[in-house]
Amino acid sequence: MYKIALMGNRDTIIGFKLLGLSLFPINKKEEAVEILNKLAKEEYAVIFVTEDIACQIFEEIERLQKTSFASITIIPNKLEKKYLGLKILRRNIEKAIGTDILFRKEVE
Numbered sequence: 001m002y003k004i005a006l007m008g009n010r011d012t013i014i015g016f017k018l019l020g021l022s023l024f025p026i027n028k029k030e031e032a033v034e035i036l037n038k039l040a041k042e043e044y045a046v047i048f049v050t051e052d053i054a055c056q057i058f059e060e061i062e063r064l065q066k067t068s069f070a071s072i073t074i075i076p077n078k079l080e081k082k083y084l085g086l087k088i089l090r091r092n093i094e095k096a097i098g099t100d101i102l103f104r105k106e107v108e
Contacts, residue, residue: 003022003044003045004021004048005021005023005024005047006023006024006047006050007026007032007036007050007053008048008049008050008052008053008077009052009053009077010025011078021048026053032049032056033057036049036057036061036064037064039070040064040069045070046071046073047070047072048073048074049074049075050076051074051082051083051084052077054074058084074088
């Protein structure tokens with residue numbers, strides 16, 4: 001059976017334990033890259049990564065999104081909101097259909 005993982009700073013991810021997600025608190029960039037690669041090779045269908053961590057390992061996330069079965073999704077974190085996940089969604093929509101039909105100028 002496939003599993004769902006959540007990587008991020010401890011304060012943001014701790015509440016998700018009640019949902020049965022596998023939690024991976026991250027302290028360093030190197031640790032994040034190592035864990036992300038490990039999860040992508042294991043039976044994880046969905047890997048959520050908080051924005052603060054995703055900003056540090058974005059190149060690795062993009063590489064794995066092209067080569068891995070797992071869906072890697074960036075979510076906001078408790079500390080700050082950079083809207084990285086929304087920016088990626090916006091870019092993908094524009095790439096697919098040629099225009100931004102969802103956000104217009106709300107997310108910069």
